[in-house]
Amino acid sequence: MEETNCSEEMQDRFMEEKIYNVYKAEKDNLIQILNEVQEHFGYIPKHIQYRLSEFLKIPMAEIYGVITFYSRFTLEPKGKYTISVCLGTACFVKGSQKIMDRLKERLKIEAGQTTADGMFSIDETRCVGACGLAPVFTVNGEVYGKATVQKLDQVLDELIANKDRGE
Numbered sequence: 001m002e003e004t005n006c007s008e009e010m011q012d013r014f015m016e017e018k019i020y021n022v023y024k025a026e027k028d029n030l031i032q033i034l035n036e037v038q039e040h041f042g043y044i045p046k047h048i049q050y051r052l053s054e055f056l057k058i059p060m061a062e063i064y065g066v067i068t069f070y071s072r073f074t075l076e077p078k079g080k081y082t083i084s085v086c087l088g089t090a091c092f093v094k095g096s097q098k099i100m101d102r103l104k105e106r107l108k109i110e111a112g113q114t115t116a117d118g119m120f121s122i123d124e125t126r127c128v129g130a131c132g133l134a135p136v137f138t139v140n141g142e143v144y145g146k147a148t149v150q151k152l153d154q155v156l157d158e159l160i161a162n163k164d165r166g167e
């Protein structure tokens with residue numbers, strides 16, 4: 001997603017107030033700082049990655065590596081609704097890949113991406129601890145068990161209808 005100078009100014013202000021004044025410039029603080037950034041912005045903007053690289057004296061590639069290693073960090077803003085399909089073993093053997101394929105087909109994006117209107121993101125997860133309900137998908141953390149492609153379609157139709165009503 002394109003970032004404007006205006007959002008870079010906001011990001012610099014955030015860094016001043018919440019990071020430079022609070023954290024020591026130590027490499028060990030990287031994860032904690034990334035948590036704060038993720039929580040505040042909903043993702044880790046590129047501009048902040050540069051600032052962190054300067055501040056903590058860590059190469060950009062290393063920061064990128066940490067962000068992509070932990071699934072809780074994202075490089076793009078998340079949509080209003082994040083739909084995660086569990087591809088853990090119990091869900092996979094019960095056909096969760098079909099649900100994932102349908103989701104990608106309907107939203108025309110891949111896992112890890114967000115629709116251009118900012119409404120939906122797709123994630124894949126490995127196990128959400130609800131194997132007894134396999135296959136499972138979640139919408140903003142709410143679990144839909146014994147899922148089918150039809151159930152997914154129904155949930156998507158409802159969310160899209162809410163969007164069209166401006167909810």
Ligand code: FES
Binds near residue numbers: 086091126127128132
């Ligand atoms: S494998 Fe899907 S919830 Fe456990």
